[in-house]
Amino acid sequence: MNSVAPILDVNNLTVEYQVKTKGKRGVRIARAVDGVSLKIRPGETLAVVGESGSGKTSIANAIMRLIEPTSGSIMLDGKELTKLAGKELRLARSKFQMIFQDPFESLDPRRTVLDTILESLVVAGIGIDDAEKRKLALEALEKVGLIPAENVGARYTYQLSGGQRQRVAIAAAMILKPHLLVADEPVSMLDVSLRAGILRLMRELSRELQIATLFITHDLSLAWMYADRIAVVYSGRIVEEGHPADLISFPQHPYTKALVSVIPVPEKNIARNRIILSGEIPDPLEIPSGCRFSPRCPKYRALGQPELCISSDPKLESIGDQFVACHFPEKKETK
Amino acid sequence: MTTNSNDFELREAPETQLSILGKIWQDRMGRIGLLMTVSVFTISIIGPMIWPFDPAAVGADASSILQPPNSQNWLGTDELGRDVFSQFLQGSRVSLLVGVTATIIATVIGAGIGISSGYFMGRLDTVLMAITDFFLVVPSLPLMIAMGSIFGQNLTVIILIIGVLSWPRNARIIRSQTLSLRERKFVPRAKSLGATDLRIIRKHMIPHVLPLVVANTILVVAGAILAEATLAFIGLGDPDRISWGSMLHFAFASGAIGRGAWWYFMPPGLGILAIVLAFTLLGHSFDRINNPRLRDAA
Amino acid sequence: MNLLEVKNLSVQYGSGQGGVLAVDGVDLSVGVGEFVGLAGESGCGKTTLAMAIPNLLPKYASITTGTIEFEGQDLSNKSESELNEVRWRDISVIFQGALNALNPVATIGNQIAEPILIHEPGTSHDAAITRAKELLEAVGISASRSSSYSHEFSGGMRQRVMIAMALACRPKLVIADEPITALDVMTQAQILELLRSLSETFNLSMLLISHDLSVLAETCDRVQIMYAGKVAEVGTADDVFGEQNSAHPYTQRLLKSYPNIHQERKFIDGIPGYPPDLSKSHAGCRFAERCTVSVEKCFTDEPELAVISELHRSACHLVGGSK
Numbered sequence: 001m002n003s004v005a006p007i008l009d010v011n012n013l014t015v016e017y018q019v020k021t022k023g024k025r026g027v028r029i030a031r032a033v034d035g036v037s038l039k040i041r042p043g044e045t046l047a048v049v050g051e052s053g054s055g056k057t058s059i060a061n062a063i064m065r066l067i068e069p070t071s072g073s074i075m076l077d078g079k080e081l082t083k084l085a086g087k088e089l090r091l092a093r094s095k096f097q098m099i100f101q102d103p104f105e106s107l108d109p110r111r112t113v114l115d116t117i118l119e120s121l122v123v124a125g126i127g128i129d130d131a132e133k134r135k136l137a138l139e140a141l142e143k144v145g146l147i148p149a150e151n152v153g154a155r156y157t158y159q160l161s162g163g164q165r166q167r168v169a170i171a172a173a174m175i176l177k178p179h180l181l182v183a184d185e186p187v188s189m190l191d192v193s194l195r196a197g198i199l200r201l202m203r204e205l206s207r208e209l210q211i212a213t214l215f216i217t218h219d220l221s222l223a224w225m226y227a228d229r230i231a232v233v234y235s236g237r238i239v240e241e242g243h244p245a246d247l248i249s250f251p252q253h254p255y256t257k258a259l260v261s262v263i264p265v266p267e268k269n270i271a272r273n274r275i276i277l278s279g280e281i282p283d284p285l286e287i288p289s290g291c292r293f294s295p296r297c298p299k300y301r302a303l304g305q306p307e308l309c310i311s312s313d314p315k316l317e318s319i320g321d322q323f324v325a326c327h328f329p330e331k332k333e334t335k
Numbered sequence: 336m337t338t339n340s341n342d343f344e345l346r347e348a349p350e351t352q353l354s355i356l357g358k359i360w361q362d363r364m365g366r367i368g369l370l371m372t373v374s375v376f377t378i379s380i381i382g383p384m385i386w387p388f389d390p391a392a393v394g395a396d397a398s399s400i401l402q403p404p405n406s407q408n409w410l411g412t413d414e415l416g417r418d419v420f421s422q423f424l425q426g427s428r429v430s431l432l433v434g435v436t437a438t439i440i441a442t443v444i445g446a447g448i449g450i451s452s453g454y455f456m457g458r459l460d461t462v463l464m465a466i467t468d469f470f471l472v473v474p475s476l477p478l479m480i481a482m483g484s485i486f487g488q489n490l491t492v493i494i495l496i497i498g499v500l501s502w503p504r505n506a507r508i509i510r511s512q513t514l515s516l517r518e519r520k521f522v523p524r525a526k527s528l529g530a531t532d533l534r535i536i537r538k539h540m541i542p543h544v545l546p547l548v549v550a551n552t553i554l555v556v557a558g559a560i561l562a563e564a565t566l567a568f569i570g571l572g573d574p575d576r577i578s579w580g581s582m583l584h585f586a587f588a589s590g591a592i593g594r595g596a597w598w599y600f601m602p603p604g605l606g607i608l609a610i611v612l613a614f615t616l617l618g619h620s621f622d623r624i625n626n627p628r629l630r631d632a633a
Numbered sequence: 634m635n636l637l638e639v640k641n642l643s644v645q646y647g648s649g650q651g652g653v654l655a656v657d658g659v660d661l662s663v664g665v666g667e668f669v670g671l672a673g674e675s676g677c678g679k680t681t682l683a684m685a686i687p688n689l690l691p692k693y694a695s696i697t698t699g700t701i702e703f704e705g706q707d708l709s710n711k712s713e714s715e716l717n718e719v720r721w722r723d724i725s726v727i728f729q730g731a732l733n734a735l736n737p738v739a740t741i742g743n744q745i746a747e748p749i750l751i752h753e754p755g756t757s758h759d760a761a762i763t764r765a766k767e768l769l770e771a772v773g774i775s776a777s778r779s780s781s782y783s784h785e786f787s788g789g790m791r792q793r794v795m796i797a798m799a800l801a802c803r804p805k806l807v808i809a810d811e812p813i814t815a816l817d818v819m820t821q822a823q824i825l826e827l828l829r830s831l832s833e834t835f836n837l838s839m840l841l842i843s844h845d846l847s848v849l850a851e852t853c854d855r856v857q858i859m860y861a862g863k864v865a866e867v868g869t870a871d872d873v874f875g876e877q878n879s880a881h882p883y884t885q886r887l888l889k890s891y892p893n894i895h896q897e898r899k900f901i902d903g904i905p906g907y908p909p910d911l912s913k914s915h916a917g918c919r920f921a922e923r924c925t926v927s928v929e930k931c932f933t934d935e936p937e938l939a940v941i942s943e944l945h946r947s948a949c950h951l952v953g954g955s956k
Contacts (some may be wrong), residue, residue, distance in 0.1 A: 047664075049819035066523050093529035105520035110542045119538070123528045161907065172528075192844060192890045196903030218660045218817055221921070225901060226890035248894050262822035265889045266846035267874050276822045280787055 006039035013072035015058045030284035032058040034236035035274040040212035047215040048224030050233035053281040060216045096126040097173035101185040103165035107157040114153030120172045184216045189329040221263045237290045242322035252329040254299040358624045366618025371613030382424035390421040409600040414589035423602045429578035434560035440498025445505025453513025471503040483571040490573040497562045546625045553618035557611045579603035637663040642699030653911045654688035655681040670849030671842045673859035687724045695785040700776045726798040729810040732791040735783035742779030768797040789820035810841045850874045861919040866939045880947035883920045
């Protein structure tokens with residue numbers, strides 16, 4: 001499967017914000033995303049997993065060009081997105097679409113479901129006349145399971161439940177047949193019982209249309225279940241990347257290891273050692289020198305605070321099939 | 336497709352909502368305001384058509400001057416023997432005309448500036464809001480008087496002056512509403528589809544801002560009518576048009592007020608009071624309907 | 634004797650024909666020092682049930698039947714002023730989303746001290762602040778930060794402050810409504826660990842409301858699953874969790890809605906459909922429509938809570954789950 005070339009190729013993406021601070025220093029630079037590279041092949045799903053403040057949403061928004069990346073390149077289907085602007089960018093947008101976290105906020109409550117889907121077509125200039133657009137929109141509604149489509153289409157989006165709204169959002173994005181779908185926590189606001197339905201729908205449509213999916217989530221177990229690959233981000237950096245099964249069963253970065261250990265499991269008395277990290281993700285204004293995880297790192301302490309960890313910033317390097325940014329990664333026991 | 340239709344079972348739509356007019360009708364103050372507004376409009380449109388006297392027709396002799404109400408002249412006559420009631424009817428047209436047109440001007444400017452300022456933000460916002468704040472703090476009555484005496488006394492000029500001086504509050508309110516709308520996720524979603532700014536403003540901003548604009552507009556009408564009356568009263572009205580303000584002006588100037596000719600100055604005075612009250616009640620009622628929080632506090 | 638014993642409680646929203654029974658004849662008990670979890674989908678009545686205990690229901694809701702015995706006293710017929718004596722001193726509540734409800738212009742220390750000053754008249758301001766500082770230390774925040782403001786704190790820290798506030802008057806029972814929902818996984822783990830250890834040091838009983846079963850699985854002694862205003866299943870965490878044990882098909886389906894990294898990697902199952910509309914009358918089991926194992930009887934007879942083992946109860950005609 002690795003023979004297929006990636007359709008999304010992000011290199012060294014950096015996003016900085018100017019932060020006004022008290023005192024004389026005035027404006028300071030906060031680095032939310034710091035040199036992130038990732039690739040996704042058609043039909044493949046990469047999950048970016050991180051806590052709030054890790055920069056995962058900034059990565060999504062920068063790729064969507066909803067915020068301006070400070071530097072780096074974003075190649076989608078051979079086109080450099082960071083170089084596009086104005087009308088060119090607007091016309092290219094139909095090829096990369098986004099599902100937002102909160103379906104109660106992301107759909108305009110003063111518009112009907114049909115209007116919402118039609119907007120995608122109108123903006124992208126798909127469909128010859130109104131009748132054809134309408135036909136396509138109704139088909140899209142049926143495809144996401146909102147039946148009878150005529151009936152659903154006539155409703156205002158505020159009359160739908162959260163799950164139904166998210167289906168509308170999926171239909172509005174997928175009708176454009178994008179190359180890339182960025183799904184920002186698409187099920188975190190939904191009842192647990194509805195999540196499977198939405199995720200299954202996303203998976204079916206993205207497989208069918210060979211869409212590359214960037215799945216942003218805080219939920220490592222969901223990423224494990226859904227994605228083909230997982231990238232764990234911490235403080236604006238990818239600290240570990242690999243296949244879900246490997247990453248969960250054998251996390252090599254101490255941060256991943258801790259995250260895996262605290263995943264809540266719907267079972268009682270699972271034997272495991274939970275590693276509860278103290279403190280929080282560093283303020284992007286004050287990223288620690290060397291390894292940014294070192295102040296919270298259990299391994300750093302266990303190893304007697306090696307100098308290397310605070311003097312040198314570890315690079316993401318491949319260890320077998322996994323990529324890890326740690327000076328002292330966990331070693332696989334070879335038998 | 337492994338979809339289970341049960342999953343998408345549609346809940347019944349919430350009960351059909353009352354139309355805006357229906358909601359206003361349910362509000363006691365709104366109902367009074369609505370009735371008053373409708374009657375004022377009816378009187379001003381139909382009144383002059385059916386009342387027999389020419390408001391400008393001067394009395395034939397001295398005996399027709401400043402006559403108290405009688406069976407012929409229901410509201411008596413003025414210092415030139417003209418019929419007060421027909422002046423009153425005619426004057427209502429000018430008041431409403433000025434009120435409504437000046438308000439349209441104020442609303443278009445205010446909404447335009449408010450929406451562009453709030454949507455585009457940045458430097459444009461800074462400049463537009465500086466201008467708005469200037470007009471907001473400038474004492475409008477003296478400015479109106481000054482502009483009135485410079486640009487002359489005709490109705491078009493008066494409408495323009497009032498309109499141009501009444502928009503800043505609108506702009507401020509609409510800007511803040513636009514700013515908060517901008518934070519709603521459906522705006523970046525529309526942007527990520529590739530929608531132009533113009534489209535986002537037209538399809539996703541204006542429909543949300545509109546109720547607020549309407550509520551404000553109704554309140555601005557009351558202010559504009561009052562402004563016209565004030566200008567006319569101090570003698571800066573259009574001399575060729577009778578308005579309630581100019582009636583008061585002539586009643587005062589001719590000394591009719593001193594002579595106790597109440598039938599001359601009471602009707603325009605009460606007329607202004609009624610019309611301003613009507614629009615104010617209506618505007619506040621509309622506001623309450625659109626802001627449930629206000630409604631609960633009341 | 635249990636600390637809290639709710640019997641046959643019903644809570645109605647609205648009145649008469651248009652009324653909705655959000656909680657319908659529900660029992661709930663919390664023992665001294667016990668951690669009880671209350672779970673279910675949104676709209677199942679879990680928050681309504683919990684808020685009925687200190688009667689913090691909205692105006693349009695009313696308790697129609699049942700008793701709420703707290704330390705042997707029935708709270709359901711107490712007056713507002715009598716309840717005010719109980720609230721915070723005996724029962725305190727951590728509201729959902731409350732971490733955003735801290736006053737931005739008062740210091741953290743003063744906000745924690747406030748309930749002490751209100752509920753324990755005669756306490757000096759200094760004494761209250763001293764206690765506030767002790768509470769901050771207890772929830773893992775340095776006492777020196779008592780003069781900070783809420784905007785200087787992260788979400789996790791603010792939730793710690795809310796917990797400190799809930800503990801201010803040394804309550805016996807803390808009702809926590811989705812206390813970790815908006816927080817990150819690591820912060821969630823920190824807060825749950827904190828609640829656990831506090832319950833030991835303060836000998837607290839806790840009613841933990843969450844839509845997330847997996848969170849309850851690790852934290853609670855006993856768990857009560859609600860569905861459409863009724864209890865579907867109640868039992869010890871061991872009884873309820875684990876597919877072999879859970880007796881109610883709804884619980885089973887809910888558990889399958891979570892990915893379980895300790896099992897084989899497979900796509901989660903959801904539960905198609907929605908809970909029934911409570912404003913309409915219904916016969917039979919409320920879950921029957923969405924249940925994959927329902928039989929004819931399920932659509933006609935409403936199941937009672939049946940005893941399965943000492944503490945385990947399940948309201949299902951097919952007790953024991955899929956047969």
